Amino acid sequence: MSQWQRTLDLQESWTKLTNHEIPIHVFAQEVAEKLRSFTPFNETSETSREAYVNYMVDEVATEFENIAEEESDDVEWFDFAMGQLYNWADTSLDNQFGGKKNCWVRTAF
Numbered sequence: 001m002s003q004w005q006r007t008l009d010l011q012e013s014w015t016k017l018t019n020h021e022i023p024i025h026v027f028a029q030e031v032a033e034k035l036r037s038f039t040p041f042n043e044t045s046e047t048s049r050e051a052y053v054n055y056m057v058d059e060v061a062t063e064f065e066n067i068a069e070e071e072s073d074d075v076e077w078f079d080f081a082m083g084q085l086y087n088w089a090d091t092s093l094d095n096q097f098g099g100k101k102n103c104w105v106r107t108a109f
Contacts, residue, residue, distance in 0.1 A: 002098055002101040003098070004101050004102075005041075005103065006102070006104070007105075007106055008035070011106050011107060011108065013027050014108065015108075023073050024072065024074075025068050025071045026068070028078065031064045032064035032065040032068060035060060040054040040057075041093075049092065049095075053091050053093070057088060059084070059088075063080075064081055064085075
């Protein structure tokens with residue numbers, strides 16, 4: 001089992017989204033805010049995995065902010081952003097099977 005280094009807890013917002021209590025763009029704003037609140041990892045070098053994760057969190061947060069700013073409820077755009085989020089979150093930090101992974105994204109459980 002992976003050793004997640006942090007958790008992005010979206011369970012409450014995800015439940016509201018899937019129950020149609022909030023629109024996609026409101027959920028997107030909440031995701032962006034939570035991503036921006038993460039403390040960056042210490043970088044061992046400019047080319048380290050930590051540096052990549054620190055750079056990409058900004059890219060992913062920006063994608064969600066763009067959805068929120070446009071007040072977009074475009075499902076394809078949202079799916080693209082969620083794919084970016086999951087790819088970022090699943091980044092290995094030590095290249096070991098079952099080793100350190102960047103971030104657990106908590107939605108349903």
